[in-house]
Amino acid sequence: MQRSNTLDYYNIHAEQFYKSTVNVEFTSTREKFLSKLKKGSYILDFGCGSGRDAKYFLERGYHVDLVDGSVELCKLAAEYTGVKVKNMCFQELAEVDKYEGIWACSSILHLSFDELADVIQKMAVALKDEGIIYTSFKYGMFAGERNGRYFTDMTEERFAAFLSGIKGLELEVEEHWKTSDVRPGRGEEKWLNLILHKRKRLMNYKLNQQM
16 A cells, blocks of 8 residues: 555656656765676666666666656656666566666665565565665654655664564675765755675585585
């Protein structure tokens, strides 16, 4: 139900959201993410919104798949980037060992804890070994509907506890940092930024040792 309300919000307010985010300065975070990838790596922009970040990656020679749950935002992002955007909910991710990087900027924060645990596992499966995820959450302990959308907020401690509670997950926090909202007039809002790293699977390591 939370997902439906949130998608309704983005479909109704797509034009307004697009205009408020497409030109926001986000270079330093994008470059931090790209610095951990090889040139030309395959990236999934998971909840691409306006397409702002995907366009940045594409222009720098990276291969990018764009997906978003909002039909209206998919249309706007496709027009902005000039590439196809797949309309897909997070829970539908079914790729295996495909991406070196997943960019989930201000996107999976709209999932409840249970949904988030399932989606994080799907993201880990979609990543190649040693792949990375960038994601971000509003900073705090709130979980619920706010201004027409569902949010799960995170602190460093809350996210660490959440991640450790997912059995068999091959992801670990490589880096985290706090920032202020980059949109005009919203600098008092704080964000938790995270880089997650997928460990090389033990099975692969043992096979390599035997060869």
